[in-house]
Amino acid sequence: MNQTTHQRELENRVLRALADEDLKDLGNTLQDTSPDDVVLVLERLTAKQRAIVFRLLHKDEALEVFEALDPSVQSDLVRGLRDAEVAEIFEGLDPDDRVWLLDELPATLAPKLLHGLSERERRLTGVVLGYPQDSVGRRMTPEYVTTRMDYTVADTMVRLRDRIDDAETIYMLPVLDDARHVAGVVSLRDLIAAEPHTIIATIMSEAQSVPASEDAERAARKLTEAGFVALPVVDRERRLVGLLTFDDAMRIIEHEESEDSARQGGVEPLRRPYFATPIMQLVRSRVVWLLVLAVGATLTVQVLDVFEGTLAEVTVLALFVPLLIGTGGNTGNQAATTVTRALALGDVKARDIARVLGREARVGLLLGLLLGTLGFTIAGLVYSWDIGLVIGLTLVAICTVAATIGGIMPLIARWVKVDPAVFSNPFISTFVDASGLIIYFLIARAILGL
Structure with missing residues (x-):
């Protein structure tokens, strides 16, 4: 039996026991289950189901499972447990893990939990809490041997x-x-x-x-x-x-990369497993970006409106619009993703904007020449060589502009102290769509004499 099948069967057994309210069977199931598998099941349950399952875990296993959960899931679980259970778990956490949890909890609950700690644990947790939210001091452990x-x-x-x-x-x-x-x-x-x-x-x-x-x-x-x-x-x-x-460093990187990948896709990070996220939070994470991008897309509509006459004279030009704006958007996103990654690794600094601009302009030009040659040949054979020349030159120009803009956007974001992922794919696609159409129709007018 492979791991995926095992986890699916375990989840089904837990759900059946919960539906039948058979706590004895549920307890027996959990007793034979590793903490890692319990964590995977908990992250796919509702908040109420999660609290029931967690209460049936052995004391030592409960702490191990709790520590392995995502902080947002820990926060949900805390709300479903009794005060005495919460206090016991909170005392057993390492100071840095406590701070991860406190950052997810409502401000009114945090003082109550801190007050219940022993003097030593409260002092160690206070050391970590004293540092800014995104600093390494907030994620370090004050428990060490020298x-x-x-x-x-x-x-x-x-x-x-x-x-x-x-x-x-x-x-x-x-x-x-x-x-x-x-x-x-x-x-x-x-x-x-x-x-x-x-x-x-x-x-x-x-x-x-x-x-x-x-x-x-x-x-x-x-x-x-x-x-x-x-x-x-x-x-x-x-x-x-x-x-x-090392384990806290990996946790930080996973957290940051989850945020970056979400924002590059035009959504706000969930900060919690998918099945543990309420439907309305999923909606809120996406709707704002959709509205912003919809407003940005009106630029493309305005460009098409301005060049409506050009399209009316040579209707074949409309056939290539999706190809050109799609190629431009993809080229810009590739450049942005590459530079954002280099920024995160420290390979590129904000001051390197001129060097990045030069490199990405050359990369975009070479990509444009390769794609443009192909576009020129195919469009020329199918339609006419004038149309082929328009498509070829447009691909060269769009790829160069898109790669250049995509490459420097993350650097500009870092310079103005904004998350580079926010400036990345969604905004670049919108910008390149509008600018690419302007380039396309200007080249078409010049070559076709419109």
Whole structure:
């Protein structure tokens, strides 16, 4: 039985037990189910069903399942549980995971949950909450184990054993100097391989760190590209305040890429699994963009109205309108997607706008020459060589303009501090449609003498 079939059968069993109100059968089903499979099922249930299923989980498994859920689903689940259940789960979360959840909860509920924490957990959570919403400080863990340059490996191992239950990761330890500055890092592998009397300063590696105010996505990509297990997070005085772990970095990147892909498709990000999203939220995520793009599309209508006489004289020109605006939109979207990705990876900076403009103009020109040659040949053979020349030259011009505009739009967005994905595909398609038609009809008038 493959994984998909297994998950479908599990979901059907859970739904049947819920429909029959057979909690005994439901409990037996969950008892034989892995936490990962439970998470997949929960994300496809209604809020009420989710609360019932979650209450039947064993205490230890419940916390593991809760931590693996999307923060928005966690928020829905919190509303369906009793106060005592919520308090117990909230206390068991790591501080950074608590903050993910708090960011999704209503403002009135957050103080109540924080008040129920132990003094230590409230203090650690407060450290993370003190940083701006999109900063890496908001996503770091304040639970870690450190060592010092003058400690021995034996001293460090004793320190590690004493604090192992309180640390989110033990595979990389920051090495501090007397002022709590990060002097280096040492891995658990190096500690195990070294002799007990070895001084930490002799085996530590050079540390790369990020300021707590750094954008969380940039910090996460820095960590994953370097292949680190964790990355020290420091304050303005370069003192250690936390660690960004690999699993949190992947979570940040997944969250950001989900937002980008949604906005490139002309919808607002859902921030939750599809089946856990109410119908009205799906509508709201799409309707605003549809209205904006519908207004933008009136530009295309206006252009067609202006050149109505040209179309009336040579009706064959109307046949190529969908081809030309479709090619232009696709070319612009390709360029925008490529540059947006390069921006996210740090390969391109906002100041590189001139270099990007030059590169994308050349790429667009070459694409236009290839497509234009093909268009010229086919249209010339089928209709006339004058029409073929109009189509060929238009494809060259549209591809060059579309690639250039598509390439610099994300950079302009970054420069004015707007999400590049917002400036991407939907707006580029609208702009290129209108400008492409203007280019098309101007070339047709010039060549055909209209």
